[in-house]
Every structure is written in structure tokens, then in C-alpha cells.
Amino acid sequence: MSLPQLPLAITLQDGVSFENYFSGLNLEAAQAVESCLQIKSERFIYLWGGSSVGKTHLLQSACRVVSEQDNPCAYLTLKQANELSPEIFDGLEALSLVCIDDVHAIAGQKQWEIALFHLYNRARANNTLLIVSGDESPGHLLLALPDLSSRLAWGLIFQLHPLSDTDKFSALQLRARRRGFNMPDEVGRFLLSRYPRDTAGLFSILDRLDHASLAAKRRMTIPFVKMVLDQEKKEI
Template identity: 40%
Template sequence: MNTQLPLAVQLAPELSLRDFITGNNGQLLDALARLARGEERDNLYLSGPEASGKSHLLMGLCALGQEQGLHCAYLPLKDLLDLPADLLRDMEQPDLLALDDVHLLAGRNDWEEALFVLFNQRRATSRPLVFSADRGPANLPLTLPDLRSRLGWGASYRVHPLDDRGRRELLRNQARSRGLIMDEQAVNWLVSHHSRDPRQLIRLMNELDQAALATKKARLTLPFVQQHLAA
């Protein structure tokens, strides 16, 4: 564990590859699982819009890798950019390193240079890096063209956001994990009348879970859901 980077090892315990709704991301999930099991050593690059599940995938990857006995680290760059870039100096040691939101480094010369050095260090020891960004590596407005080219080495996957069918599956799974039964009418109403962002749907499920506990209800009917989300 890198004592300089406490954020690098704070994984959300509820996020795993097992509970990620696959949708059109089957090949990507297979690639991540192989990497976590140590069957692959190449870098991976994930791109996709906000709320497509990139952070979930990176944290789930590290969690599975740790289960397999790997030393893994997850770096949420949006939380680290106010710190000195040289904190990347010692990050060549983890077996598996995931860097979330790498597009945020664009134009930050100190961070770009530090990542360039880190990339070369880890490549020399065959320790894979996994990146996420809001766009593909060729479209990153980086100051260092050599860094852009290196980010394009290895496999690149586009993360496909959930469609309505996937959102319904997410809600059913969230209810089931809480010991609740959600009527299909309630599922359809939530998908049709609330945010399509999976994070917001999970937040709504947390609210409904609290309401169900308070009222000792195990079934989430449409009237119950409408009543408690309108309160």
C-alpha cells in the first residue's frame, strides 16, 4: 500500500464486476476479468460518456484483482490533481494500476510528464495500466504527443451506457440485493419518469430502501414508490 496515496486503495465495497449490468459491454468485461486474474498483461483503455460506468469498472477490476492476490491500486484523478504530480513516482510497484478520468490531465504539464515516466516504468516491468477517459486516446488534447501515442498502446474499448432494458435490470438487482421485491409497474415508472443516470437510480433506490425499512414493507408497489419519492 502506498502511504502517499490513501485514495488509491479506497474502493467502494458495493462496486464489483459481478454486479455490473453487462449490456453491450460483454467483451470489455471479459477482458477486465482476464486482467484481474493475471491472464493478460497488456494495457487497457476505456472511453465513454459520464455515467456510463467507467469508475465502477475500474474499481470492480481492482477489487477482483485483490481477490486473486494481486496488489492493485485505483487512482481517481479528479480527487488528486490538486496534489503534486510526483506522487505518481512510486506507483510502478502495484501489479495492476487503474487511473480514472485521465482526460483531466490534459494541459497539466507536470502530470502529463509524470504519467509519461510512470507509463515507461511499468511497461519495462510488464505491469499493466488501465485508463478511463471521456474520449479515445487520439482525441485527448495532451501537450505531450508521445504520451498520447502511448495511451493508444494496448486494447481500447468504448463503454456503452445502459439502455432502458439495462436500467430496469439495474433497479431489479438493486431491489433484490436489499431483500425487496419491486413491482414491474414501479420499475417502468422509475425508468420513464426519473434520471437515466444509473448513479441517480441507485440513489433513489437508497431512498426507497429507507422508506421500506421505516414502514416495514418488503414490496415496492407503484403507489408506494410514487408516494415516497414525491415526499
């Protein structure tokens, strides 16, 4: 069977890995995903929780590990379902790993649900690891297909929890170190007190500040952070 051709737009975020995932209360889920990549035991994992709790990070980290081992894998976000066709699931069971993000985006769309139901069955028969994420537990997804709800409830299920402010501070420090610089404590506290506290937003700000600091050859201080972010507001 030939491997499916995936849209070029579906790519992994730069730098996403298990090493820079700050787990907080989600350590068990992160360890389970890593373990299933190494030991062919459970072949289905369902991760659920609100926005910015790390679902996408874990799915893409899993894909990165598998792709670096030169094994075929796919990451799909169903937020893009209106731009795609359910046929994109055809043949994915031939891969080593399939990660499907944002399954709640197709809730109530019968053709998508049927296609995912059949992919689940084919992946299980082929011993392919399938990891799916959603914003609710399987029983609360408001799916139109009861059989899909039951399939998503099989295997390992983990609720992911938001990081506390203390953990967000530590996560910012970890991301800064991974990018090759030390974030002063006062800068971390400033970001947490003045800007949206969702983890993805904070990481995006930190990445932009890192680029600006390198370009300007300036240390990352609170005055520099204010200058960069105020300038961004003016350009919007």
C-alpha cells in the same frame, strides 16, 4: 521498494463488483478486464465513453478482485487532481494493479501528463496491469504531450456504450436482487419514466429507496416511492 501510501479518501464504492455490472453492449470490455486479471497477457487497457457508461464500475470491480486476493492495488480518480500532486504516481508500478479514472481531467496539465507518461513506462517495465479511463478515445483527449497520447493508444482499447432503457430496467432489477429484494416491475418502469435516466443516478435512487423501505418496514410500491422521493425534494 516500499508501497506508496494512498490518501484515505480514495476508496471503493460499496457493492461494486463484476457480478453486479450489467454489461449490455459492453460485454467484450468487461470480459477483457476480467481476463487480464487472471491471465498476465496484455498489461494495459484503456476504457472510454461518456458519463454513466460503467467506466468507474469496471475499474473499481477490478480493484476489488485484486484486493480480495490480498494483492496490492490502487484506484485513483483524476477528478481530484487539483487536490493532489503528480507525485502520487510515484512507486505505483510496484503494485499488482493500478486503475486511473477520468484521465481527461488532466488534459493540458503538462506536469500531470509527464508523470502519467513515466508511470505508464514503469508499469510496463514492471509487468504491472494498468487500466485507464477517459471520456474520449486517446487521440481525442487534447493532451499536451504527444508521447502520452501514443502510449494510451497501445494495448486494448474499448469504447463503453450507454445502456438502452430495456437494459437499464434489467440493471435495476439485478441491483435490487443483489441488495436482497425484488423490485416490482411497475416501480422500475415508474423510475425510468419519472427520474433522470443516467445509470448512476438510478442506482443511487434505488439504494436510497431500499434503505427507506427497510427503515419504514414498508413494501416498495409506487406510492411509497413517491412519498420518499417527494420528501427528499422538500429537504433539499
